Amino acid sequence: MAIATLCFYVFAAILVACGAMVITARNPVHSVLFLILAFFNAAGLFVLIGAEFLAMILVVVYVGAVAVLFLFVVMMLDINFRDMRKGAKRYAGVGAAIGIVLLAEILLVVGTWQLDPGLSGAGAAPTPAIADMHNTRALGNLIYTEYVYLFQGAGMVLLVAMMGAIVLTLRQREGVKRQRIADQVARSSKDEVRKVNVSSGSGI
């Protein structure tokens, strides 16, 4: 147990430190690199609570795809972050004041609520004990069997998003020269290559 506790504190401390570095680092590339480190530590925390599938997904999807995409975007776009910070500093005072007032209000409201003690076990889809079912299977059961309707519905939403992006941005421009591979392959050398006998000294 001691090792697990130690691991937890190491992962958690690095995670929080990385989170702070992501927003404070001056160089945006460094920010993204700290973000990747943060993802790895979060994955470690998932492993500690026995959610190995989520840990793998976090590494594969977020580190492998999302963070690398961020890195590309940051490197390709020439954004001057110093100028963006200038504006942020100007509004920081007012923003913080509003944030604190809002936080105090929410605490006052939520602090008076009392949760029903019997509620914690009343979830609609309580997770089975880890010993009964490994969590890849538990998630699969939930997503593809119990909530298959929602899964398919979400798929239709993504289809609309894709269609919308194409409809609103794809343009057939006039006068653009495109490579048409089928035409290129279909051309035969008989039509295109001509043998010309050039007598010396006279030119074509």
Add this chain to the structure above:
Amino acid sequence: MSELPIMGPALPEIFLAIAVMGLMMVGVFVKPDRALPLVSALAIAVLLVAGALIAAGGGGYQLAFGDLFVVDRFAVFMKLLVIAGSVLAIIMSEGFIRREGMDRFEYPVLICLATLGMLMMVSANDLIALYIGLELQSLSLYVTASLQRDRLRSTEAGLKYFVLGALSSGMLLYGASLIYGFGGTTEFGALAAHFGELESVPVGVITGIVFLVAGLAFKVSAVPFHMWTPDVYEGAPTPVTAFFAVAPKIAAMALLLRVMMGPFGGMVGEWFQIIWFVSAASMVLGAFAAIPQTNIKRLMAYSSIGHVGYALIGLAAGTEEGVTGILIYMAIYLVMNVGTFACILSMKVKGRMVEQISDLAGLAKTKPAMAAALLIFMFSMAGIPPMAGFFGKLYVFRAAINAELYTLAVIGALASVVSAFYYLRIVKVMYFDEPAEAFDPVETRGLKAIIGVAGVIVLAFIFYPSLLADNAAVAAVSLLQG
């Protein structure tokens, strides 16, 4: 091994989802100049088949997909209205989209996808299913609003709708999460059972309901969440506006009814004052803000805000009679709005669309038939007997009186008197002003037929009110029993 979930009751939705993907394939592989007419015709056919499947499925209370999906008489009634709205929207857009540079086959496909989302909304029996249906519908609508992507106003409308829609979805989700937190489940039946046992309703649940209602009120464009409506209605291409004014409103109203009368039906006392305020404010704003409008599409936007207010009277009453009133009101609203928009789509001078009310001047002399039809629709919207619109108002007002909501009924009656001013002003412009430039002839047979049929239905409703009223009453009973 786990068994496959029950899917039978969702057959129309499954059919529509698969057919939509087929339509996309057809659109891509057919020659570009033939794609739009072909896909439009197929989309209408697909929607009609889906409608037939819904009607054939009958209205027995059935659950599917592990209680996420419900079919009852109420769902069948609302779904048929939604399908009618979508089919008419595709028919109406035929001439416009070819002329105004939005002739892409994706338009009918997006309408079908939006319709699928609306059917899912109407049948939602769970907070997550509600949200997925709502997003599918909204996302398709955002895209169709900005489909004229080279026109500034259309893209502006789409962007505004998107940003405000995202905000309202956020509020709705926050409300749903609070309700889940206090109810322990997202399924409507279980929620109703859980809240039924409680002696007093926790504050958190009421907060959740408020956020949920705010999100849904945005979708039906009720005051104070109506700000987007006039801009979006004015900026979006006219056939899209016609679609916005009808089908999504009906679906969102169905959703609001199902949520409020289902899981929260036992605590009408807690939320009725919210609906009361939203209803009264919508009626008053719809009546007064429309008066200075000169653009007919903006006028229709305020008019639709007012109509939502009248329909919500039935929900504030919270009785079976009130629900019946809403169903009748929405059905009549569909017919008269479709008719009016068919007339607006025919407002065209020398191939150019016009949208000002002053352009209608002297229409009675230049095009008497169209003027007569518009006269019928305007009288009906104003609620002047014997037009259908009068009966819509009659049913909801009667429900309000029987539920002892006298103040609300009086506000409604006064607001409808005020709103009669701007409806009748259009009639005055058409019949008594000096003729402006004559409109071009109505361009498609579909538009002519829609104007004619809608006019006849609005006029003849007085002879056969029971056709609609009986079905609506049965649907209302099934909603309250479910």
